[in-house]
Amino acid sequence: MSDTPPVALAIAGTDSGGGAGLTADVRAFTACGVHGAVAVAAVTVQNSVGVQDFHPIPPEVVAAQIRAVAGDMGVDAAKTGMLASTAIITAVVEAGDQVGLGTRVPFVVDPVAASMHGHALLAPEALEAVRTLLIPRATLVTPNLDEVRLLVGVEVVDDDTAREAARALLDLGAGAALVKGGHLEGSADVVDLLVLADGTEHRFTSPRRSTEHTHGGGDSLASSITAGLARGMALVEAVALGKAYITRAVEHAYPLGAGHGPVSSVWSVAAWERS
Numbered sequence: 102m103s104d105t106p107p108v109a110l111a112i113a114g115t116d117s118g119g120g121a122g123l124t125a126d127v128r129a130f131t132a133c134g135v136h137g138a139v140a141v142a143a144v145t146v147q148n149s150v151g152v153q154d155f156h157p158i159p160p161e162v163v164a165a166q167i168r169a170v171a172g173d174m175g176v177d178a179a180k181t182g183m184l185a186s187t188a189i190i191t192a193v194v195e196a197g198d199q200v201g202l203g204t205r206v207p208f209v210v211d212p213v214a215a216s217m218h219g220h221a222l223l224a225p226e227a228l229e230a231v232r233t234l235l236i237p238r239a240t241l242v243t244p245n246l247d248e249v250r251l252l253v254g255v256e257v258v259d260d261d262t263a264r265e266a267a268r269a270l271l272d273l274g275a276g277a278a279l280v281k282g283g284h285l286e287g288s289a290d291v292v293d294l295l296v297l298a299d300g301t302e303h304r305f306t307s308p309r310r311s312t313e314h315t316h317g318g319g320d321s322l323a324s325s326i327t328a329g330l331a332r333g334m335a336l337v338e339a340v341a342l343g344k345a346y347i348t349r350a351v352e353h354a355y356p357l358g359a360g361h362g363p364v365s366s367v368w369s370v371a372a373w374e375r376s
């Protein structure tokens with residue numbers, strides 16, 4: 102018998118191709134040393150080429166999964182990904198409030214709006230629920246540049262505009278904002294800018310890899326940060342763990358299918374921690 106690891110909960114959609122969504126979340130949780138629990142919010146019909154269809158889970162079933170996990174094993178940190186609709190976001194927030202997500206339990210909100218192929222994973226009218234219900238409860242919000250544009254209307258092109266976007270997200274009530282620079286093509290380095298509520302900034306930089314295989318990258322980053330928080334790390338330390346995880350996961354990404362292959366979790370964070 103081994104010691105029981107901390108528990109991290111992912112509230113998100115499935116990806117039948119195994120690249121993004123809950124499959125990426127649970128792989129990141131495992132690689133980062135926590136037990137992964139899941140509340141399925143939607144089932145997508147998806148492969149490396151795109152999202153062909155999706156089916157939202159009834160909101161009360163999403164909420165029941167959150168309560169079932171929290172009421173039995175407890176949750177040390179949680180993250181959201183694809184939530185599909187206003188009704189599901191409302192149910193997640195209600196159940197989340199009951200079990201302390203964002204108050205007692207660190208809560209990472211990855212405001213997934215579309216897949217990397219450009220297929221919608223969130224109803225456009227649900228953006229308002231992301232702004233007014235989810236983000237104010239978030240310990241950390243982790244948008245990519247498209248999501249930044251949709252949520253706060255800022256076109257990020259450099260550090261100054263990334264800072265402006267982060268501040269707008271803090272104004273919506275987030276505890277901290279990580280503006281991810283993966284989509285800023287043409288830059289030699291990929292910079293993710295973390296801004297805390299007190300205005301403190303941290304830049305997380307890695308060399309930009311020339312690869313099309315970054316499917317599941319955002320999910321993997323948010324989940325590895327969540328794992329760090331579940332392990333009791335401070336936010337900046339957890340984001341550093343997440344950046345280390347995603348940097349290696351992009352390095353080891355592999356082609357799969359005719360489209361975009363997934364970032365890889367087939368390397369060990371434990372080895373990195375020892376090095």
Ligand SMILES: Nc1ncnc2c1ncn2[C@@H]1O[C@H](COP(=O)(O)OP(=O)(O)O)[C@@H](O)[C@H]1O
Nearest residue numbers: 245281282283284291309310318319322347351
């Ligand atoms: N080409 C790349 N090389 C190295 N890291 C990358 C690359 N593309 C994305 N990343 C990293 O992957 C994470 C996800 O970034 P991003 O692509 O911006 O978000 P999303 O996957 O949500 O669209 C970030 O930490 C980013 O720095």
Ligand SMILES: Cc1ncc(COP(=O)(O)O)c(N)n1
Nearest residue numbers: 114115121122216217316317
């Ligand atoms: C179920 C689900 N959740 C999230 C994403 C976003 O990931 P990506 O931007 O890599 O397509 C996705 N494609 N599918």
